[in-house]
Amino acid sequence: MTRVNVVLLLVLIGCALSLVTSRHQARRLFVELTREQAQARAYETEYGQLSLEQSTWGMPARVEKIARDTLHMALPPAGRVDIVELPARAAADPRAATSLVEARP
Numbered sequence: 001m002t003r004v005n006v007v008l009l010l011v012l013i014g015c016a017l018s019l020v021t022s023r024h025q026a027r028r029l030f031v032e033l034t035r036e037q038a039q040a041r042a043y044e045t046e047y048g049q050l051s052l053e054q055s056t057w058g059m060p061a062r063v064e065k066i067a068r069d070t071l072h073m074a075l076p077p078a079g080r081v082d083i084v085e086l087p088a089r090a091a092a093d094p095r096a097a098t099s100l101v102e103a104r105p
Contacts, residue, residue, distance in 0.1 A: 067073040
């Protein structure tokens with residue numbers, strides 16, 4: 001009878017150690033998951049800020065102001081602007097189109 005008790009005690013100790021190990025691993029993985037979720041939220045916030053910044057920098061009014069003030073560019077008068085229609089093949093393939101509006105010298 002004592003042999004059976006010793007074997008059962010060893011099995012019980014093995015199960016207890018296995019349970020402690022699995023609980024520890026589950027807690028460690030949960031902490032890692034929480035950390036990764038926080039990092040993902042930080043990336044989403046940064047992406048939103050960068051998208052807002054990109055839209056601000058690329059606003060047509062800002063681009064036009066920089067072109068006018070820094071590069072001394074100006075819109076041509078309406079009489080010097082020709083609208084060029086694309087051929088049917090170019091309309092189907094956007095890479096074939098070179099320009100829609102041309103300014104005459």
